Amino acid sequence: MAATSSESIEDLLRRCAVSSGDLSAWEEFVRRFHRLIAKVVLRTSAKFGGVSAGVVDDLIQETYLKCCADNFRILIDFEHRHPDAFVGFLQVLAANVARDYFKSAYSQKRGANQVESISEDFTPSAVVDGAGSPGSIERGILINEVRSHLELCIEGRDKDRNRRIFWLYYRAGLSAAAISVLPGIGLTTKGVESLILRMTREVRERMLAPKPVPRRSKRNAGEGILSAHSF
Amino acid sequence: MEQHLNADQIDELLRPPRGLQTGSDSDRGPLEDVCAHLRSCKSCEQQIMDRKKAMEQLALLKFDAAVSPGPQCPPGDVWMEVAAGIASSASDKYLSHASECDHCGRLLNQAAEDFIEELSPGEEAQIANLTSSTPGWQTRLATKLSDTQVFTPKIPAARHSWLPSIVGPLTPSRLALAVALAGLVVLGIRDYSLQAHLSSQSLQATADVQRLEQDVLQQKTQIADLTAQVSRPVPASAHAASQPPEERAIASLVLDAGLTRGAGEMKRLSVPLGTDLVRITLHVTDRPDGVVREELLNFDRQKIWSQELKASAAETKSGSLMLLVPAYLLTPDDYLIRLSRETPDKPEEVATYSFRVPR
DSSP states (O other): OOOOOOHHHHHHHHHHHHHOOOHHHHHHHHHHHHHHHHHHHHHHHHHTTTHHHHHHHHHHHHHHHHHHHHHHHHHHHHOSSSHHHHHHHHHHHHHHHHHHHHHHHHHHOTTTTTOOOOOOOOOOOOOOOOTTTTHHHHHHHHHHHHHHHHHBBBOOOOOHHHHHHHHHHTTTTHHHHHHHHHHTTTOOOOHHHHHHHHHHHHHHHHHHSSSSSOOOOOTTTGGHHHHHHOO | OSOOHHHHHHHHHHHSSTTTOOOOGGGGGOHHHHHHHHHHHHHHHHHHHHHHHHHHHTTTTOOOOOOOOTTTTOOOTTTHHHTTTTTOTTTTHHHHTTTHHHHHHHHHHHHHHOOOOOOHHEEEEEEEESSSSSHHHHHHHHHHHHHHOOOOOOOOOOSSSSSSHHSSSOHHHHHHHHHHHHHHHHHHHHHHHHHHHHHHHHHHHHHHHHHHHHHHHHHHHHHHHHHHHSSOOOOGGGGGGOOOSSSSOEEEEESSSSOOOTTTEEOOOOOOOTTOOOEEEEOOEEEOOSSHHHHEEEEEEEEEEEEEEOOOOOHHHHHHHEEEEEGGGSSEEEEEEEEOOOOOSSSEEEEEEEEEOOO
Protein backbone atom coordinates (compact mmCIF):
# COMPACT_ATOMS: atom_id res chain seq x y z
CA MET A 1 0.00 0.00 0.00
CA ALA A 2 1.36 3.39 -0.94
CA ALA A 3 1.58 5.91 1.85
CA THR A 4 -0.60 8.97 1.60
CA SER A 5 -0.22 12.17 3.57
CA SER A 6 -3.94 12.01 4.43
CA GLU A 7 -3.42 8.72 6.23
CA SER A 8 -4.09 9.01 9.96
CA ILE A 9 -1.17 8.73 12.36
CA GLU A 10 -2.81 5.69 13.92
CA ASP A 11 -2.95 3.87 10.57
CA LEU A 12 0.58 4.92 9.70
CA LEU A 13 1.98 3.63 12.98
CA ARG A 14 0.13 0.36 12.55
CA ARG A 15 1.62 -0.10 9.09
CA CYS A 16 5.11 0.75 10.32
CA ALA A 17 4.85 -1.65 13.23
CA VAL A 18 2.86 -4.53 11.81
CA SER A 19 3.76 -4.64 8.13
CA SER A 20 7.38 -5.53 8.49
CA GLY A 21 9.40 -4.29 5.55
CA ASP A 22 6.83 -1.69 4.47
CA LEU A 23 9.26 0.87 3.10
CA SER A 24 6.58 3.33 2.00
CA ALA A 25 5.21 3.47 5.56
CA TRP A 26 8.59 4.35 7.01
CA GLU A 27 9.28 6.87 4.26
CA GLU A 28 6.03 8.58 5.14
CA PHE A 29 6.87 8.37 8.86
CA VAL A 30 10.26 10.04 8.32
CA ARG A 31 8.80 12.60 5.95
CA ARG A 32 6.03 13.50 8.39
CA PHE A 33 8.00 13.68 11.62
CA HIS A 34 11.49 14.75 10.57
CA ARG A 35 10.98 18.47 11.13
CA LEU A 36 9.33 17.83 14.48
CA ILE A 37 12.17 15.65 15.74
CA ALA A 38 14.87 17.92 14.30
CA LYS A 39 13.26 20.95 15.93
CA VAL A 40 13.20 19.41 19.40
CA VAL A 41 16.72 17.98 19.11
CA LEU A 42 18.07 21.35 17.94
CA ARG A 43 16.35 23.29 20.71
CA THR A 44 17.39 20.86 23.42
CA SER A 45 20.95 20.86 22.09
CA ALA A 46 20.98 24.65 22.09
CA LYS A 47 20.15 24.66 25.80
CA PHE A 48 23.19 22.53 26.46
CA GLY A 49 25.46 24.78 24.45
CA GLY A 50 24.89 23.39 20.98
CA VAL A 51 26.58 20.61 19.06
CA SER A 52 27.75 19.90 15.55
CA ALA A 53 25.28 19.10 12.81
CA GLY A 54 26.67 15.55 12.71
CA VAL A 55 25.68 14.91 16.33
CA VAL A 56 22.24 16.41 15.69
CA ASP A 57 21.82 13.96 12.80
CA ASP A 58 22.89 11.09 15.07
CA LEU A 59 20.40 12.14 17.74
CA ILE A 60 17.62 12.40 15.17
CA GLN A 61 18.44 8.91 13.94
CA GLU A 62 18.57 7.64 17.52
CA THR A 63 15.05 8.98 18.09
CA TYR A 64 13.74 7.01 15.11
CA LEU A 65 15.49 3.88 16.29
CA LYS A 66 13.94 4.27 19.74
CA CYS A 67 10.55 4.02 18.03
CA CYS A 68 11.54 0.57 16.78
CA ALA A 69 12.87 -0.67 20.10
CA ASP A 70 11.50 -3.89 21.54
CA ASN A 71 9.91 -4.96 18.26
CA PHE A 72 8.03 -1.69 17.77
CA ARG A 73 6.42 -2.03 21.19
CA ILE A 74 6.11 1.77 21.43
CA LEU A 75 4.21 2.02 18.14
CA ILE A 76 2.04 -1.01 18.81
CA ASP A 77 1.04 -0.10 22.36
CA PHE A 78 0.62 3.62 21.83
CA GLU A 79 -2.76 4.93 22.98
CA HIS A 80 -4.07 7.66 20.70
CA ARG A 81 -6.02 9.55 23.33
CA HIS A 82 -6.29 12.62 21.14
CA PRO A 83 -5.22 13.49 17.58
CA ASP A 84 -1.91 15.05 18.63
CA ALA A 85 -1.03 12.48 21.26
CA PHE A 86 1.70 10.84 19.21
CA VAL A 87 3.20 14.18 18.22
CA GLY A 88 3.52 15.07 21.90
CA PHE A 89 5.00 11.69 22.68
CA LEU A 90 7.54 11.94 19.87
CA GLN A 91 8.62 15.38 21.06
CA VAL A 92 9.24 14.08 24.56
CA LEU A 93 11.11 11.10 23.14
CA ALA A 94 13.36 13.33 21.02
CA ALA A 95 14.02 15.68 23.94
CA ASN A 96 14.91 12.74 26.18
CA VAL A 97 17.29 11.29 23.59
CA ALA A 98 19.09 14.63 23.34
CA ARG A 99 19.16 15.19 27.11
CA ASP A 100 20.49 11.69 27.74
CA TYR A 101 23.27 12.34 25.25
CA PHE A 102 24.33 15.57 26.92
CA LYS A 103 24.09 14.13 30.41
CA SER A 104 26.34 11.29 29.35
CA ALA A 105 28.74 13.63 27.56
CA TYR A 106 29.02 15.95 30.56
CA SER A 107 29.48 13.16 33.05
CA GLN A 108 32.39 11.85 30.96
CA LYS A 109 33.90 15.30 30.67
CA ARG A 110 33.72 15.97 34.38
CA GLY A 111 34.50 12.43 35.44
CA ALA A 112 32.01 10.30 37.24
CA ASN A 113 31.76 10.34 41.04
CA GLN A 114 33.98 13.39 41.38
CA VAL A 115 33.05 16.27 43.63
CA GLU A 116 34.57 19.69 44.00
CA SER A 117 35.40 21.06 47.44
CA ILE A 118 34.39 24.54 48.48
CA SER A 119 37.05 26.76 50.02
CA GLU A 120 36.60 27.56 53.73
CA ASP A 121 36.39 31.31 53.19
CA PHE A 122 33.58 30.99 50.65
CA THR A 123 30.64 33.24 51.48
CA PRO A 124 27.51 32.86 49.41
CA SER A 125 26.13 36.13 48.13
CA ALA A 126 22.72 37.29 49.28
CA VAL A 127 19.82 36.59 46.98
CA VAL A 128 18.54 39.87 45.58
CA ASP A 129 14.95 38.79 44.94
CA GLY A 130 14.76 35.93 47.42
CA ALA A 131 11.94 35.26 49.80
CA GLY A 132 11.54 38.13 52.25
CA SER A 133 13.17 40.71 49.99
CA PRO A 134 11.21 43.94 49.36
CA GLY A 135 10.68 42.92 45.73
CA SER A 136 9.32 39.56 46.75
CA ILE A 137 6.95 41.07 49.30
CA GLU A 138 5.64 43.60 46.77
CA ARG A 139 5.10 40.86 44.24
CA GLY A 140 3.26 38.77 46.82
CA ILE A 141 0.91 41.68 47.51
CA LEU A 142 0.35 42.17 43.78
CA ILE A 143 -0.39 38.47 43.27
CA ASN A 144 -2.96 38.54 46.07
CA GLU A 145 -4.58 41.67 44.67
CA VAL A 146 -4.82 40.25 41.15
CA ARG A 147 -6.07 36.94 42.54
CA SER A 148 -8.92 38.63 44.38
CA HIS A 149 -9.92 40.51 41.21
CA LEU A 150 -9.62 37.40 39.07
CA GLU A 151 -11.87 35.41 41.38
CA LEU A 152 -14.60 37.99 40.79
CA CYS A 153 -14.21 37.65 37.02
CA ILE A 154 -14.36 33.91 36.57
CA GLU A 155 -17.27 31.65 37.27
CA GLY A 156 -19.00 28.58 35.91
CA ARG A 157 -17.85 25.14 35.01
CA ASP A 158 -14.64 26.37 33.37
CA LYS A 159 -13.64 28.48 36.37
CA ASP A 160 -10.66 26.31 37.36
CA ARG A 161 -9.41 26.03 33.80
CA ASN A 162 -9.70 29.78 33.19
CA ARG A 163 -7.91 30.60 36.43
CA ARG A 164 -5.12 28.22 35.47
CA ILE A 165 -4.79 29.75 32.02
CA PHE A 166 -4.55 33.25 33.46
CA TRP A 167 -1.77 32.39 35.87
CA LEU A 168 0.14 30.23 33.42
CA TYR A 169 0.12 33.15 31.01
CA TYR A 170 0.97 35.99 33.38
CA ARG A 171 2.91 34.25 36.12
CA ALA A 172 4.68 31.34 34.39
CA GLY A 173 4.99 33.24 31.13
CA LEU A 174 3.62 30.55 28.82
CA SER A 175 2.43 31.68 25.41
CA ALA A 176 -1.15 31.14 24.30
CA ALA A 177 0.08 28.52 21.81
CA ALA A 178 1.90 26.62 24.55
CA ILE A 179 -1.13 26.77 26.85
CA SER A 180 -3.46 25.49 24.14
CA VAL A 181 -1.64 22.14 23.89
CA LEU A 182 -1.57 21.49 27.65
CA PRO A 183 -3.72 18.57 28.80
CA GLY A 184 -7.25 19.48 29.79
CA ILE A 185 -7.26 22.96 28.25
CA GLY A 186 -9.32 22.03 25.19
CA LEU A 187 -8.94 25.36 23.38
CA THR A 188 -7.16 26.42 20.24
CA THR A 189 -4.43 29.05 20.36
CA LYS A 190 -6.98 31.62 19.21
CA GLY A 191 -9.37 30.44 21.89
CA VAL A 192 -6.74 30.86 24.59
CA GLU A 193 -5.77 34.30 23.26
CA SER A 194 -9.38 35.40 23.26
CA LEU A 195 -9.97 34.10 26.78
CA ILE A 196 -6.84 35.80 28.12
CA LEU A 197 -7.83 39.05 26.46
CA ARG A 198 -11.25 38.97 28.08
CA MET A 199 -9.92 38.03 31.51
CA THR A 200 -7.21 40.68 31.27
CA ARG A 201 -9.81 43.31 30.44
CA GLU A 202 -11.96 42.28 33.39
CA VAL A 203 -9.10 42.16 35.86
CA ARG A 204 -7.66 45.43 34.59
CA GLU A 205 -10.96 47.27 35.04
CA ARG A 206 -11.24 45.97 38.57
CA MET A 207 -7.68 46.99 39.34
CA LEU A 208 -8.52 50.53 38.23
CA ALA A 209 -11.75 50.74 40.16
CA PRO A 210 -11.44 52.87 43.34
CA LYS A 211 -13.20 50.26 45.46
CA PRO A 212 -14.02 46.57 45.05
CA VAL A 213 -16.65 46.03 42.42
CA PRO A 214 -19.61 44.08 43.80
CA ARG A 215 -20.14 40.64 42.33
CA ARG A 216 -22.49 40.90 39.39
CA SER A 217 -25.16 38.58 38.14
CA LYS A 218 -24.27 35.31 36.46
CA ARG A 219 -24.01 36.74 32.96
CA ASN A 220 -21.74 34.68 30.73
CA ALA A 221 -21.32 32.15 33.55
CA GLY A 222 -21.31 29.36 31.01
CA GLU A 223 -18.06 30.67 29.57
CA GLY A 224 -16.45 30.95 32.96
CA ILE A 225 -16.11 34.75 32.92
CA LEU A 226 -18.19 37.53 34.41
CA SER A 227 -18.19 40.81 32.56
CA ALA A 228 -16.86 43.94 34.24
CA HIS A 229 -18.53 47.33 34.33
CA SER A 230 -17.87 49.37 31.28
CA PHE A 231 -15.86 52.48 31.79
CA MET B 1 -13.52 60.66 14.97
CA GLU B 2 -16.05 62.04 17.47
CA GLN B 3 -16.78 59.06 19.73
CA HIS B 4 -14.62 58.04 22.68
CA LEU B 5 -12.48 54.96 22.36
CA ASN B 6 -14.15 51.64 22.98
CA ALA B 7 -12.66 48.66 24.81
CA ASP B 8 -11.39 47.00 21.64
CA GLN B 9 -9.58 50.11 20.52
CA ILE B 10 -7.99 50.54 23.92
CA ASP B 11 -6.86 46.94 23.91
CA GLU B 12 -5.45 47.48 20.48
CA LEU B 13 -3.44 50.44 21.63
CA LEU B 14 -2.23 48.63 24.71
CA ARG B 15 -1.31 45.53 22.64
CA PRO B 16 -0.02 43.22 25.36
CA PRO B 17 3.40 41.67 25.07
CA ARG B 18 4.15 38.25 23.54
CA GLY B 19 1.84 38.74 20.57
CA LEU B 20 -1.42 38.51 22.47
CA GLN B 21 -3.98 39.65 19.94
CA THR B 22 -7.22 38.65 18.41
CA GLY B 23 -8.74 39.27 15.05
CA SER B 24 -7.08 40.05 11.79
CA ASP B 25 -5.43 43.27 10.77
CA SER B 26 -8.60 44.41 9.08
CA ASP B 27 -10.51 44.06 12.38
CA ARG B 28 -8.29 46.50 14.19
CA GLY B 29 -9.86 49.56 12.72
CA PRO B 30 -8.20 52.69 11.55
CA LEU B 31 -5.52 53.23 14.18
CA GLU B 32 -4.69 56.61 12.72
CA ASP B 33 -8.16 57.85 13.62
CA VAL B 34 -7.78 56.46 17.13
CA CYS B 35 -4.45 58.20 17.61
CA ALA B 36 -5.87 61.44 16.27
CA HIS B 37 -8.76 61.23 18.71
CA LEU B 38 -6.41 60.43 21.55
CA ARG B 39 -4.41 63.59 20.94
CA SER B 40 -7.52 65.74 21.22
CA CYS B 41 -9.37 63.84 24.01
CA LYS B 42 -7.96 64.13 27.53
CA SER B 43 -10.46 61.65 28.92
CA CYS B 44 -9.44 58.87 26.56
CA GLU B 45 -5.77 59.72 27.01
CA GLN B 46 -6.18 59.35 30.77
CA GLN B 47 -7.95 56.04 30.32
CA ILE B 48 -5.13 54.74 28.18
CA MET B 49 -2.54 55.88 30.74
CA ASP B 50 -4.39 54.17 33.61
CA ARG B 51 -4.79 50.93 31.72
CA LYS B 52 -1.21 50.98 30.60
CA LYS B 53 -0.20 51.20 34.24
CA ALA B 54 -2.44 48.24 35.08
CA MET B 55 -0.89 46.22 32.27
CA GLU B 56 2.57 47.02 33.59
CA GLN B 57 1.47 45.73 36.95
CA LEU B 58 0.26 42.49 35.38
CA ALA B 59 3.60 42.12 33.62
CA LEU B 60 5.28 42.17 37.04
CA LEU B 61 3.52 38.91 37.91
CA LYS B 62 6.12 37.02 35.87
CA PHE B 63 9.15 36.09 37.89
CA ASP B 64 12.23 35.52 35.79
CA ALA B 65 14.78 34.47 38.39
CA ALA B 66 15.32 30.82 39.29
CA VAL B 67 13.53 29.70 42.44
CA SER B 68 14.28 26.68 44.59
CA PRO B 69 11.71 23.90 44.54
CA GLY B 70 9.32 23.59 47.44
CA PRO B 71 8.17 20.44 49.27
CA GLN B 72 5.01 20.25 47.13
CA CYS B 73 6.85 20.49 43.80
CA PRO B 74 6.67 17.36 41.63
CA PRO B 75 9.85 15.95 40.06
CA GLY B 76 11.27 18.18 37.35
CA ASP B 77 10.93 15.58 34.60
CA VAL B 78 7.13 15.66 34.61
CA TRP B 79 6.99 19.05 32.89
CA MET B 80 8.15 17.82 29.53
CA GLU B 81 5.21 15.45 29.23
CA VAL B 82 2.77 18.09 30.47
CA ALA B 83 4.15 20.67 28.01
CA ALA B 84 3.81 18.15 25.18
CA GLY B 85 0.13 17.67 26.03
CA ILE B 86 0.48 14.12 27.28
CA ALA B 87 -2.36 13.67 29.73
CA SER B 88 -2.00 11.55 32.82
CA SER B 89 -4.05 11.12 35.94
CA ALA B 90 -1.90 13.73 37.67
CA SER B 91 -1.58 16.27 34.85
CA ASP B 92 -4.50 18.31 36.19
CA LYS B 93 -2.83 18.51 39.59
CA TYR B 94 0.52 19.39 38.04
CA LEU B 95 -0.96 22.19 35.94
CA SER B 96 -2.77 23.60 38.91
CA HIS B 97 0.49 23.56 40.85
CA ALA B 98 2.54 25.10 38.03
CA SER B 99 0.09 27.97 37.72
CA GLU B 100 0.87 28.97 41.32
CA CYS B 101 4.49 27.93 41.72
CA ASP B 102 7.31 30.09 40.34
CA HIS B 103 9.75 27.17 40.27
CA CYS B 104 7.50 24.74 38.43
CA GLY B 105 5.91 27.41 36.23
CA ARG B 106 9.40 28.28 35.02
CA LEU B 107 10.22 24.63 34.31
CA LEU B 108 6.95 24.19 32.44
CA ASN B 109 7.65 27.33 30.41
CA GLN B 110 11.13 26.10 29.53
CA ALA B 111 9.77 22.73 28.44
CA ALA B 112 6.99 24.36 26.43
CA GLU B 113 9.50 26.54 24.56
CA ASP B 114 11.10 23.39 23.13
CA PHE B 115 7.79 22.21 21.74
CA ILE B 116 6.43 25.42 20.22
CA GLU B 117 5.43 24.57 16.69
CA GLU B 118 6.67 27.67 14.91
CA LEU B 119 10.29 27.62 13.83
CA SER B 120 12.41 30.73 13.81
CA PRO B 121 14.16 31.57 10.51
CA GLY B 122 17.44 30.50 12.13
CA GLU B 123 16.00 27.12 13.07
CA GLU B 124 14.54 26.70 9.60
CA ALA B 125 17.97 27.26 8.12
CA GLN B 126 19.65 24.90 10.57
CA ILE B 127 17.20 22.10 9.83
CA ALA B 128 17.48 22.65 6.09
CA ASN B 129 21.28 22.32 6.33
CA LEU B 130 21.22 19.02 8.22
CA THR B 131 22.31 15.91 6.34
CA SER B 132 19.28 14.19 7.81
CA SER B 133 17.06 16.61 5.90
CA THR B 134 18.25 15.32 2.53
CA PRO B 135 15.99 12.86 0.69
CA GLY B 136 18.86 10.40 0.33
CA TRP B 137 19.50 10.21 4.07
CA GLN B 138 15.80 9.87 4.79
CA THR B 139 15.35 7.09 2.23
CA ARG B 140 18.33 5.19 3.64
CA LEU B 141 16.95 5.55 7.15
CA ALA B 142 13.47 4.47 6.05
CA THR B 143 14.99 1.40 4.40
CA LYS B 144 16.89 0.56 7.53
CA LEU B 145 13.86 1.06 9.75
CA SER B 146 11.69 -1.10 7.54
CA ASP B 147 14.32 -3.85 7.49
CA THR B 148 15.45 -3.70 11.08
CA GLN B 149 13.28 -4.96 13.85
CA VAL B 150 15.19 -4.65 17.10
CA PHE B 151 18.13 -2.54 16.13
CA THR B 152 18.63 0.04 18.86
CA PRO B 153 22.29 0.90 19.01
CA LYS B 154 23.65 3.44 21.43
CA ILE B 155 25.33 6.37 19.79
CA PRO B 156 28.73 7.27 21.23
CA ALA B 157 28.36 9.49 24.26
CA ALA B 158 30.67 12.16 22.94
CA ARG B 159 32.63 12.85 19.79
CA HIS B 160 35.84 13.56 21.68
CA SER B 161 36.21 9.95 22.78
CA TRP B 162 38.95 7.58 21.52
CA LEU B 163 36.76 6.25 18.71
CA PRO B 164 37.42 8.95 16.09
CA SER B 165 41.18 8.50 16.38
CA ILE B 166 40.78 4.83 15.42
CA VAL B 167 38.05 4.83 12.84
CA GLY B 168 38.53 8.36 11.57
CA PRO B 169 35.62 10.53 10.47
CA LEU B 170 32.54 8.55 9.60
CA THR B 171 32.18 8.78 5.85
CA PRO B 172 28.82 7.79 4.37
CA SER B 173 30.30 4.62 2.84
CA ARG B 174 31.83 3.53 6.18
CA LEU B 175 28.64 4.33 7.97
CA ALA B 176 26.63 2.31 5.44
CA LEU B 177 29.03 -0.62 5.80
CA ALA B 178 28.88 -0.49 9.59
CA VAL B 179 25.11 -0.27 9.53
CA ALA B 180 24.87 -3.16 7.08
CA LEU B 181 27.14 -5.34 9.24
CA ALA B 182 25.31 -4.46 12.41
CA GLY B 183 22.00 -5.06 10.66
CA LEU B 184 23.14 -8.51 9.51
CA VAL B 185 24.23 -9.44 13.03
CA VAL B 186 21.01 -8.21 14.56
CA LEU B 187 18.89 -9.91 11.92
CA GLY B 188 20.76 -13.15 12.48
CA ILE B 189 20.21 -13.00 16.23
CA ARG B 190 16.60 -12.04 15.75
CA ASP B 191 15.91 -14.83 13.28
CA TYR B 192 17.55 -17.36 15.54
CA SER B 193 15.57 -16.30 18.60
CA LEU B 194 12.36 -16.02 16.58
CA GLN B 195 12.84 -19.49 15.13
CA ALA B 196 13.47 -20.98 18.55
CA HIS B 197 10.43 -19.23 19.95
CA LEU B 198 8.20 -20.34 17.06
CA SER B 199 9.33 -23.95 17.17
CA SER B 200 8.65 -24.17 20.92
CA GLN B 201 5.21 -22.62 20.34
CA SER B 202 4.54 -25.05 17.50
CA LEU B 203 5.44 -28.05 19.69
CA GLN B 204 3.18 -26.79 22.44
CA ALA B 205 0.31 -26.26 19.99
CA THR B 206 0.71 -29.75 18.51
CA ALA B 207 0.61 -31.29 21.97
CA ASP B 208 -2.54 -29.29 22.80
CA VAL B 209 -4.27 -30.36 19.60
CA GLN B 210 -3.42 -34.01 20.24
CA ARG B 211 -4.72 -33.82 23.78
CA LEU B 212 -7.97 -32.19 22.61
CA GLU B 213 -8.43 -34.77 19.86
CA GLN B 214 -8.01 -37.56 22.41
CA ASP B 215 -10.56 -35.91 24.69
CA VAL B 216 -13.09 -35.60 21.87
CA LEU B 217 -12.51 -39.18 20.73
CA GLN B 218 -12.93 -40.49 24.26
CA GLN B 219 -16.10 -38.51 24.73
CA LYS B 220 -17.58 -39.68 21.42
CA THR B 221 -16.87 -43.30 22.34
CA GLN B 222 -18.53 -42.85 25.71
CA ILE B 223 -21.58 -41.22 24.13
CA ALA B 224 -21.85 -43.98 21.52
CA ASP B 225 -21.64 -46.62 24.29
CA LEU B 226 -24.23 -44.92 26.39
CA THR B 227 -26.54 -44.37 23.42
CA ALA B 228 -26.31 -48.02 22.54
CA GLN B 229 -26.98 -49.05 26.12
CA VAL B 230 -29.97 -46.77 26.51
CA SER B 231 -31.42 -47.71 23.12
CA ARG B 232 -31.24 -51.41 23.87
CA PRO B 233 -34.59 -52.87 25.13
CA VAL B 234 -34.15 -53.26 28.84
CA PRO B 235 -36.32 -55.42 31.02
CA ALA B 236 -37.73 -53.58 34.00
CA SER B 237 -36.03 -55.90 36.43
CA ALA B 238 -32.70 -55.28 34.85
CA HIS B 239 -33.00 -51.48 34.99
CA ALA B 240 -30.20 -51.13 37.51
CA ALA B 241 -27.84 -53.04 35.27
CA SER B 242 -28.50 -50.64 32.40
CA GLN B 243 -26.73 -47.79 34.17
CA PRO B 244 -23.49 -46.76 32.54
CA PRO B 245 -20.61 -48.87 33.75
CA GLU B 246 -18.81 -45.86 35.17
CA GLU B 247 -20.45 -43.63 37.72
CA ARG B 248 -21.25 -40.79 35.30
CA ALA B 249 -23.41 -37.84 36.36
CA ILE B 250 -26.23 -37.45 33.86
CA ALA B 251 -28.87 -34.73 33.79
CA SER B 252 -32.16 -35.53 32.06
CA LEU B 253 -34.79 -33.54 30.21
CA VAL B 254 -37.92 -34.51 28.29
CA LEU B 255 -39.02 -32.19 25.51
CA ASP B 256 -42.11 -31.92 23.38
CA ALA B 257 -41.93 -30.69 19.82
CA GLY B 258 -42.70 -27.09 18.96
CA LEU B 259 -41.18 -23.68 19.64
CA THR B 260 -42.16 -21.94 22.85
CA ARG B 261 -42.97 -18.26 22.66
CA GLY B 262 -42.61 -16.98 26.18
CA ALA B 263 -39.73 -17.39 28.60
CA GLY B 264 -42.17 -18.65 31.21
CA GLU B 265 -43.24 -21.70 29.25
CA MET B 266 -39.77 -22.70 28.12
CA LYS B 267 -38.48 -25.91 29.64
CA ARG B 268 -35.54 -25.47 31.93
CA LEU B 269 -32.62 -27.77 32.32
CA SER B 270 -30.41 -27.48 35.36
CA VAL B 271 -26.90 -28.69 34.80
CA PRO B 272 -25.36 -29.14 38.26
CA LEU B 273 -21.63 -28.79 38.68
CA GLY B 274 -19.88 -32.08 37.91
CA THR B 275 -22.49 -33.26 35.40
CA ASP B 276 -20.85 -35.16 32.54
CA LEU B 277 -23.70 -35.73 30.13
CA VAL B 278 -27.19 -34.51 29.46
CA ARG B 279 -29.80 -37.00 28.28
CA ILE B 280 -32.58 -35.36 26.31
CA THR B 281 -35.66 -37.33 25.39
CA LEU B 282 -37.52 -35.85 22.45
CA HIS B 283 -41.16 -36.70 21.89
CA VAL B 284 -41.72 -37.10 18.18
CA THR B 285 -45.23 -36.81 16.79
CA ASP B 286 -44.46 -38.80 13.65
CA ARG B 287 -43.05 -42.18 14.41
CA PRO B 288 -39.32 -41.82 14.03
CA ASP B 289 -37.86 -44.31 11.65
CA GLY B 290 -34.64 -44.32 9.71
CA VAL B 291 -31.79 -41.94 10.29
CA VAL B 292 -32.59 -38.52 11.70
CA ARG B 293 -30.12 -35.63 11.95
CA GLU B 294 -30.11 -33.70 15.18
CA GLU B 295 -28.65 -30.19 15.51
CA LEU B 296 -28.26 -28.29 18.75
CA LEU B 297 -28.25 -24.50 18.25
CA ASN B 298 -27.67 -21.78 20.82
CA PHE B 299 -29.59 -18.51 21.15
CA ASP B 300 -27.53 -16.93 18.35
CA ARG B 301 -28.46 -19.86 16.15
CA GLN B 302 -24.92 -21.13 16.07
CA LYS B 303 -24.61 -24.88 15.75
CA ILE B 304 -22.78 -26.23 18.77
CA TRP B 305 -23.48 -29.95 18.43
CA SER B 306 -24.90 -32.30 15.81
CA GLN B 307 -25.22 -36.02 15.37
CA GLU B 308 -27.13 -38.62 13.42
CA LEU B 309 -29.65 -40.69 15.34
CA LYS B 310 -31.28 -43.95 14.43
CA ALA B 311 -34.36 -44.75 16.41
CA SER B 312 -34.38 -48.16 18.04
CA ALA B 313 -37.45 -50.37 17.88
CA ALA B 314 -38.42 -49.34 21.39
CA GLU B 315 -38.04 -45.66 20.53
CA THR B 316 -40.09 -46.04 17.35
CA LYS B 317 -42.79 -47.72 19.38
CA SER B 318 -42.82 -45.11 22.11
CA GLY B 319 -42.60 -42.21 19.68
CA SER B 320 -39.48 -40.73 21.22
CA LEU B 321 -35.82 -40.25 20.52
CA MET B 322 -33.09 -40.07 23.06
CA LEU B 323 -29.87 -38.13 22.60
CA LEU B 324 -26.86 -37.52 24.78
CA VAL B 325 -25.00 -34.22 24.79
CA PRO B 326 -21.78 -33.39 26.65
CA ALA B 327 -22.75 -31.23 29.61
CA TYR B 328 -19.92 -28.74 29.11
CA LEU B 329 -21.56 -27.57 25.89
CA LEU B 330 -24.68 -26.42 27.70
CA THR B 331 -23.63 -23.17 29.29
CA PRO B 332 -26.45 -20.88 30.49
CA ASP B 333 -28.35 -19.86 27.36
CA ASP B 334 -31.48 -20.65 25.33
CA TYR B 335 -31.18 -23.60 22.98
CA LEU B 336 -32.97 -25.03 20.01
CA ILE B 337 -32.85 -28.63 18.85
CA ARG B 338 -33.70 -29.22 15.22
CA LEU B 339 -34.49 -32.68 13.87
CA SER B 340 -34.31 -33.21 10.13
CA ARG B 341 -34.43 -36.10 7.76
CA GLU B 342 -32.53 -36.48 4.52
CA THR B 343 -34.77 -36.63 1.44
CA PRO B 344 -33.70 -36.93 -2.19
CA ASP B 345 -34.31 -33.19 -2.75
CA LYS B 346 -33.25 -31.49 0.48
CA PRO B 347 -33.25 -32.05 4.24
CA GLU B 348 -36.79 -32.09 5.58
CA GLU B 349 -37.40 -30.65 9.01
CA VAL B 350 -39.07 -33.11 11.35
CA ALA B 351 -39.45 -31.16 14.55
CA THR B 352 -37.93 -28.41 16.67
CA TYR B 353 -37.56 -28.21 20.45
CA SER B 354 -36.44 -25.44 22.72
CA PHE B 355 -35.19 -25.25 26.27
CA ARG B 356 -33.24 -23.00 28.56
CA VAL B 357 -30.24 -23.64 30.76
CA PRO B 358 -30.60 -21.07 33.55
CA ARG B 359 -27.69 -19.47 35.38
